[in-house]
Every structure is written in structure tokens, then in C-alpha cells.
Amino acid sequence: MLKSKPLPRLDDNNELRETLLGQCRLRPGEIWQDTVSGHRVGCLDAADSGEIARLHDGQLAQLAIHDPPYNLVCFDQRKLQEFITWCQKWINNSAANLADVSSLYIWLGADQKNAFQPLPDFMIMMRQFEQLQSRSFITMRNQRGYGTQKNWMAVRQELLYYTKGDPDFKVTYTDIPKILRGYYKEVGGKLTENAERGKSENIRPGNVWVDIQQVFYRMHENVSGCYAQKPLKCIDRIIESSSNSGDIVTDYFAHSGTTLLSAETLGRKCYTTDIDPIFCELTIRRLENYRKTGNPGWQNQDPFDVK
Numbered sequence: 001m002l003k004s005k006p007l008p009r010l011d012d013n014n015e016l017r018e019t020l021l022g023q024c025r026l027r028p029g030e031i032w033q034d035t036v037s038g039h040r041v042g043c044l045d046a047a048d049s050g051e052i053a054r055l056h057d058g059q060l061a062q063l064a065i066h067d068p069p070y071n072l073v074c075f076d077q078r079k080l081q082e083f084i085t086w087c088q089k090w091i092n093n094s095a096a097n098l099a100d101v102s103s104l105y106i107w108l109g110a111d112q113k114n115a116f117q118p119l120p121d122f123m124i125m126m127r128q129f130e131q132l133q134s135r136s137f138i139t140m141r142n143q144r145g146y147g148t149q150k151n152w153m154a155v156r157q158e159l160l161y162y163t164k165g166d167p168d169f170k171v172t173y174t175d176i177p178k179i180l181r182g183y184y185k186e187v188g189g190k191l192t193e194n195a196e197r198g199k200s201e202n203i204r205p206g207n208v209w210v211d212i213q214q215v216f217y218r219m220h221e222n223v224s225g226c227y228a229q230k231p232l233k234c235i236d237r238i239i240e241s242s243s244n245s246g247d248i249v250t251d252y253f254a255h256s257g258t259t260l261l262s263a264e265t266l267g268r269k270c271y272t273t274d275i276d277p278i279f280c281e282l283t284i285r286r287l288e289n290y291r292k293t294g295n296p297g298w299q300n301q302d303p304f305d306v307k
Ligand SMILES: C[S@@+](CC[C@H](N)C(=O)[O-])C[C@H]1O[C@@H](n2cnc3c(N)ncnc32)[C@H](O)[C@@H]1O
Pocket: 044, 045, 046, 047, 067, 068, 069, 070, 226, 228, 229, 230, 231, 252, 253, 254, 255, 256, 257, 258, 259, 273, 274, 275, 276, 279
């Protein structure tokens, strides 16, 4: 019988962190090399160009997916301009390690607590990277929001999409069936209804994603202790649309290791980092546990306790 014994949030529990650090195989500056699929996990600072160069070891990525800490709860309190200057550094590192034909995705919260609203400043900052073309601005809807009775509940996550060169883009579909009929159009002299013209029975995700369940403790992919875990489904969608089998996918803010696991299941190589040895350890353990059990996470159990 599996125990239900979750880890609490790890960022603000110093006593527990001290205990867990003893069980982490990476120390700051170190890199774990996976001998099975060629992934790399570094305990590195995304903003440090030398450390990121060591992560890549001369290998350029075809796809980068970054999910930086952005709100005042889960990060030390950076003021807006400091935050943007910091972003500029790791974007610079990512751009330098992307192939000439590649794609870049950045998750950014639309958090507005204490007037901290980095999205427009971030988008403007990105214009200085002339080799990166702005392609789309996706919003993913969370099921559970947070907020007060005095404001609109916050349920959105923003995802910015850029390309370098002219990479392939593969169209993917949601699990939502097309129900809208109509939109007749003449094709080859025959009047066709839109369902006849479509390539799938299901609708495309578009740039507003409403079909992705946010991770919570009852889901198999849940990694307890993580406070900002992205669902595998949204990372799978990005990887399937913007990379090919065998490509290198990077993520400089690994946390629960979602990008690494998605890359593993989709046959890509992942080069990922987190500045915190505990999240590096969780990332590696999540991959190892998946290979051993087929489970994408630990649901509500403690990843450091499960044998
Ligand atoms: C929002 S979380 C990423 C969530 C991740 N996409 C997932 O699905 O689990 C941000 C992570 O960035 C890490 N981090 C913060 N500053 C960093 C830095 N300078 N370099 C690398 N990682 C950093 C934090 O430790 C945290 O685990």
C-alpha cells in the first residue's frame, strides 16, 4: 500500500531543505549526464553564460522552453527592471545556444500583485534580439485561479513563441471534437462543409489553450514539493509542434523536470538546469522513476521517501 505523504512546498521550508540537500547528487556547478538517452541536468545558474555553455558543451538546441520564476511569492523580490535585466541575461544565453533554425517558448505569468506586471516590459526587451522573430502569444487557462473578492480571479498563464530562421511547425489537435457546422466553401466546384475540409475530427488548440488540466495532488504526474509544475500535456504540445525526433530541447528552469520527462517520452534529448540542487534531484528522480515504474510522477507521495 503506497503512503500518501506529500512533501510541503520546498521553497520556504528551510529545515526540510537542509535534510533533503544531503540526499541530492548534484552540488552547484555540477552536471548529471544520462547514459540512456543522452539528457543532461545541471545545477547551474541560467543567467551565467559560462555555466550554460558547459551545459550545452558545444551542442546547439533546436527548441528552448523556459519557465522562469516570475512572481513575488516564489522568488526573491526583484523589482521590475531588475527582473527584466535578469531575463535579458538568460535569454541571451539561450539565444546563443539555439541552432540557426530553432524555436523558443517562454512562460510568463500575468501576475499583478503589488503592481508587478512584467509581461509588456519583457516583450519590449525581446525586440533587441533581432534574430528572434515574435510568432505568437498563447494564453493557457488554469482551472483553479487565485485572487480575492476585489479583483478578477487570475486563471491565465502566458506563453510567448519566437523562432530563429524558419523551423517546421507541426499542427497538433486537441481532444475536443468539432461540433460547429457550417462555413461552407466551394472546393473544386463542390460546396463543402468545414468538417469535410478539416484534417481532423478535433479542433486545433489555437493560441488560447483551454483543454489542459492544471496539475494537482491527485494527478499521477504530480510531484509534491513543487509549487509551479507545468502539466506534461502542454509541454508535449510544444515539443511535438516545434521539434523533431532526436532534437535537443533545453529548459533552464527545470523545477519538477516536466520538460525532461516529456523529451524522454517523445524521443528528444533534454539539456536542463535548475539553480536549486533539490529541484535538480527531483528532476533526475522523476525520470528514473518513470523508467522504472512508467509513472509520470508520485501523485501525493514524497519523491524522497519512495523506494
Ligand atoms: C516556475 S519554476 C519552473 C517550473 C517547471 N516548468 C515545471 O514544470 O516544473 C522555476 C524554477 O526556476 C529555478 N530557478 C530560479 N532561479 C534560477 C536561475 N537563476 N537559474 C536556474 N534556475 C533557477 C527555481 O529553483 C524553480 O525551480
